[in-house]
Amino acid sequence: MPPTLIIQLLRRWRRRPALPALGLAAALALSLWPGHPGEPSDRQLKNILARDFLQMHTRNTPTTYYEGREGPTGFEYELVRRFAAHLGVSLALREDHHIASVLDAVRREGDLGAAALPLTPALDGVIFSRPILELQPVVVYRRGMAPVTGPDRLASLSLGTLAGAGTGQVLRELKTDYPTLTWRESEELEVAELLRLIEDERLDAAVIFEHQFRLNRMFFPRVERGFPLGEPLSMAWAFPAEGGLALAEKANDFLQTLRDEGALDAVIASYFGHDDYLEYVGARTFIKHTHARLPTYTELFREAARQTGFDWKLLAAVGYQESHWDPEATSPTGVRGLMMLTLPTAGDLGVSNRLDPAQSIDGGARYLRELKDRLPESIEGEDRLFMAMAAYNVGLGHLYDARRITENRGGNPDRWEDVRESLPLLQEREWHSQTRYGYARGGEPVIYVRNIRRYHEILSYVDRSQQQFYLLNARLPDPEESHDINLSPAPGQ
Structure with missing residues (x-):
């Protein structure tokens, strides 16, 4: 797939009211930004409107963006697509990133990073939006092991997580209470690969987010949910600090409107609320x-x-x-x-x-x-x-x-x-x-x-059974008729 995919969006979406105030980092930056008080710089936003597209940096994952059956899809892609339409511009997509490179690209190129990024207010060169989704870290482990029900079990396990996702920081905080705790972080892997390592017995356990486990658990039946670890984090969008605050403000207004109207909860439920729809029905x-x-x-x-x-x-x-x-x-x-x-x-x-x-x-x-x-x-x-x-x-x-x-x-x-x-x-x-x-x-x-093969087998069995039933009925005498039934062959047969 080319690194940049230009996706022309519908331009006439109903304008929606605004989101709560700016996220903490954006609010702080606004108070320190040079210029007129209360008037944030709008250079980045003006550039977007002038060129007529919004640049999105993301990752190719089920929670962010991927090519689905109906075309481009993914939770954050769906939200950014709506945001671009709200601005009246097209969407330019770069999806060949991992978490760290998303942030680097936002700093260098703009306009917006949306890749399951944890809200990190003090991060240099980046402004974050208001929280979009709660990210609850959970421990998952290989089915068949002794249950992993608390942090005291982790020090004896080979443990993995994704670099930059926010889960590493949770583990670093936990290490103050469990000094022997160790783990491996990777920038190159994604959640499905961590779960595969657990199934293949190359890891005992991993720390990922709850919604990521729900999306992937059907495909990794040997991976079990353990326990929630630490306090929830927040998913947010990232913007370049040097580009001004107007774009972040627009995004916050847009997200707040989605939340107020219930549309944000609907999108969250549609992507993360139903994880068993493919399970075989009895x-x-x-x-x-x-x-x-x-x-x-x-x-x-x-x-x-x-x-x-x-x-x-x-x-x-x-x-x-x-x-x-x-x-x-x-x-x-x-x-x-x-x-x-x-x-x-x-x-x-x-x-x-x-x-x-x-x-x-x-x-x-x-x-x-x-x-x-x-x-x-x-x-x-x-x-x-x-x-x-x-x-x-x-x-x-x-x-x-x-x-x-x-x-x-x-x-x-x-x-x-x-x-x-x-x-x-x-x-x-x-x-x-x-x-x-x-x-x-x-x-x-x-x-x-x-x-489908199972359903087809059942339908075929039912169809054959009905045909046999009808054939049997066709051979039976009409109970309304009064005549003798010969059970032995007639002479000469």
Whole structure:
């Protein structure tokens, strides 16, 4: 992915009222800034408006920015995107950073750093916004170890954390009470890689933030949450101190408005409030929905299957995984309908109303067919189907990245069994930094395909059972008829 991605934003967002006062560092800087009292310098803001774009420095992680199924996404990306639209400018994105380099880039280039940065008021050359999100440090450890329930256990463990994230400072404060405590910090790793080190028994434990664990726990089942460590920190945006305070003030006003209107809490909940949506639903619940919801859409799935050549039960399984057969389902990122089509995909498919079940099912089936047809001819059989389903979830670009990783690791990029081992590596900086499309929540398509296969198996079993039941009924005599039943063959047979 190019280091700078210019993303043209919608310019006409409703103007929103303002956020509380400036953060502590900004307020202090305002009191000391040369010039007219109460009139902050606006050089940086004027430059942004003149050039018509806002420069964002960030990291390629699930909490900040990544290329998702519907395009660019991530908690802080979403907020900065809205802020740029609020200013009436486009957004220029640099995502090839770690925490320290984000701050360096803000000092040298501006305009804004948004990368799960801990609010550090005394940091040289940087002004921070007001707090955006509470960051609660937690200890996580490998499942199967003796429970890690307090700080007294940490000194005997191999422990890791991310440099610059704020968790290192929490550990340094803890060391005053536990002098033998040691740990390793890394600027190059990200949270998913720390969790992988724990699963691989190269670390016993790590200190990360609560919301980061919730986002990643599905993909690292051998990692257990331990206990909260220290007081919560605050996530904030960083601005260059030399650029003036007007941009920070605009950001604070904007963030306060989001908070006052409840929009900030809604964005937080959409990204961090639901960490179990991919978990496999029990067979009993699924069967209940096959009786309560599926009959309404069965013929639509059958018709879509006739048009695209898929098994209708497979399309139904995809629909259940996407929306639980809810035609009005809407994701926080704007994917909608029973088959959860993005707006651009719906437009390409000629779907005018994503909430219309007939259009959604037809569009989703044609999109899956298109993805399957676009895959290289070398991918055959079920491997081709499973990779098409994975692309439906994560996008073709990320699937191709995983295939290249598979090949680099000595696997077969045409086999789903090998590619599914590589997809979760897109969560790790060591691997996604080498790819074209960067970070992806690569564990999701693995679970996604697994779930659809299970749902399809259940639907196929139910369908076979019903057919056998109907055949059996067809052979039984009508109880209203009064005649004898011969249980032995008639003469001559």
